[in-house]
Amino acid sequence: MDVRRVLTEIGDEEQRAESSLDADTVRMVIEAILFAATDPVSEQQIFGLFGRKVSEDEIKNALSSLWEGYEKASSSLQIVKIGGGFKLTTRAQYAPWIEKFFTRRREVSLTKASLEVLSIIAYQQPVTISQIDYVRGVDSAGVVRGLLAHGLVTVKGRKKAPGRPLLLATTDKFLDHFGLSDLDSLPRPDDRIY
């Protein structure tokens, strides 16, 4: 066996693999990842996937190109920025058809109490349970427990205060659940003059 020839062939194979990562390939790989993933995919994750073979700018360009492609093609699919990453989803206007296909509407939604607690945590995080109780005027520990179980909030540490109460903050799953790209996208209350 000619070892040198084998090594050369392996080296050529790797070079071919590296050189095949052109812009189109990068774009199609990202598209495949977005289709297969159930959670939002961040730019960091995509960058880690390609290693040093693809630069961050190339990844950004590929995502931008993908987004434009779906917009121009008038597709029923779209790429949205949600929960700190990107997701391939259907467009809202086709939701009734999809629900009809699966013969079931999405009944699961958060209760009024959960939404109130989440809004306090989202806008004032990190926040303690007693601070939430103060605003709502009722015991909110049970609601917080449910939100923790669903992964919408998490414990970020303890406050340096007597009793060392837990500090709560929202998670990426919270952003995904509400279709937000980041905390800056939170809906703001109207400016009111009292």
Added chain:
Amino acid sequence: MKDERLGIADCGRMNGALMNDSSFIIHTSAFRSEFRIQVQNYSGPLDLFVYLVKQEQLDLLSISVLGIVQNLAKQLYNGFLAGQACDLDAAGEAMLLTANLLYLKSRLLLPGLFEDDELEEELREPSAVLVQRILQYEEARAMADGLAEKERSRRALWFSGDSSQYAENEEDDIVGASVVDLALSFVGLLTRDEAEQVQFVSREKYSIAETVVKMIGILKATGSSGRCPSVSMREVFSHARDIEEKLAFFLALLELVKFSLVTAVQRRDSFNIRLKLLGDADLEMLRLELGANPESGRLELASG
């Protein structure tokens, strides 16, 4: 939503029992109780009424709280008879407010019996601080409405693998079960002897905390979490040893549903309710909150 400012003159039109006529502006948009009451010259939301009582703008001694309680009970009962969907949040809030009124009236009728009371502190709270709290809560509710809108928009977007959370092909036409459905289903699970058993007040035989942990264990053991099929309520309740434990199971189920740890669903044409564990119940938090050991199921003193 229109922001209404209510001046003292308007308060005077509302209630002939107004105690003082100092300048007093309140923001009625903060008061949203669905239950309205009419007493003497006041007609408006229940939560506004309680607020005015606490601010000593109304003379509770001259108002019949019994009439308010009867009015509330009538509204709830008539709504139930008419088969209307009961907003449990609003009903619970109304009951809490009415209980507050009863407590305040009892304090007026029996002064000196209540000392070092938390409510005493709340009653002494300066008006400005109380109004600020109300405004903060109003803002939180407005932002919660905004989040609800975002949630509705997000639910219209589907992605690959999303359907498995909702599409259970063997369970078509599924709807969420209400508390009334749960209660009716529980009654249906009792044997004739159990249903006819004479009820008497006795020491608690099974604690709710331990039963909550036990129920979570049953649901996990039957594999009804995540994407696994749900478990029928009958099967879960079959683990109860006697009528007392069945009652404890029912109360534990209500606790789990309240904390969004379990969902109860049923077919439109069936009374058979199925239960499903949602997410991973934070057993450590349960232990701290309820004082129950999630592993042994025994009640222990919470640490920390």
